[in-house]
Amino acid sequence: GELKHDDLVNICELGQGNGGIVWKVRHKPTDKIMARKSIYLEVKPAVKNQIVRELKVLHQCNSPYIVGFYGTFAAEGQINICMEYMDGGSLDLILKKVMRIPEHILGKITVAVLRGLSYLRERHRIMHRDIKPSNILVNHQGEIKLCDFGVSAQLIDSTLQTFIGTRSYMSPERLEGANYGIMSDIWSLGLSLVEMALGRYPIPPPSTKDIDDLFKQDPNGNQPRPEGFGCYKVLAIFELMEWIVNEAPPSLSQTHFSPEFCDFIDRCLKKSTTERADLNTLLHHPFYKRYESESDNQDVASWIRQICKIDQYQINENNYRRCAT
């Protein structure tokens, strides 16, 4: 049946973004745990209804690399999107718990994101538009999935004006107001991977000495980052966008990462779209190939469980219906 506001009970807040708040909720009729995103929009009811109609396309998005969708409805002036609850949270939250994400986990993340993007393009003819660590979610099974992609043209139009970020994952061409497409997602993936590899948003790029310092602190990268860690020079959002458009793109050094990973990043972070690698090229890149075998998600699963301290009790709580005994 249809999802209704009155059938959902809030359990706790999972996070907040621009114009949205995400709650962990229980769906009373089924006892299922879900994540509900509520977006507050000051638009006419007709526009809200159109957004809800357009979001229903999400029912057709079925892929192991896309967060599952339960339904959408408008209530109390908000648009609600109910989706699969991912118990490892998003990669920006993971990055607050560890110094940086190791290369072999980033390899698996790369495979999942590229397959998710390729699914959206092949089956739904859409690009993602908002690839960044907070829109890549993980769970204790080692699954890695994309959320918050642009399915509803009306929702994209209605939220455009409310951009108030402190960082940007947008490509140079998009920041310049030129036409942009899926190549822009590739840039965002590259920038997100560099951030997760270093443990620091890479604009402005860290100097060689900064990087040595970053890696000196903890060779295994298993310590949480101190508050303000790695923020040697914080740029205001406008300066930062100017940097992305005008300066050389960030890169990774072979001192700390494999040549294949460094090359993969270089190909994603070409400022010119004609030089940037496209999806198909990346799906054949040696870095992708090294992690593509689906056989073991176990390394990712045990890493996530350890970082997020997920035990069997929580897994049961979140995944099985509670039985009245």
Ligand code: ATP
């Ligand atoms: P922005 O609004 O700038 O895009 P954001 O992606 O962090 O930032 P939201 O999309 O509103 O903002 O999400 C807020 C937080 O909620 C996310 O950072 C993530 O940690 C959490 N979250 C979102 N969806 C889920 C989900 N399905 N399962 C678990 N946690 C989720």
Ligand code: MG
């Ligand atoms: Mg998000």
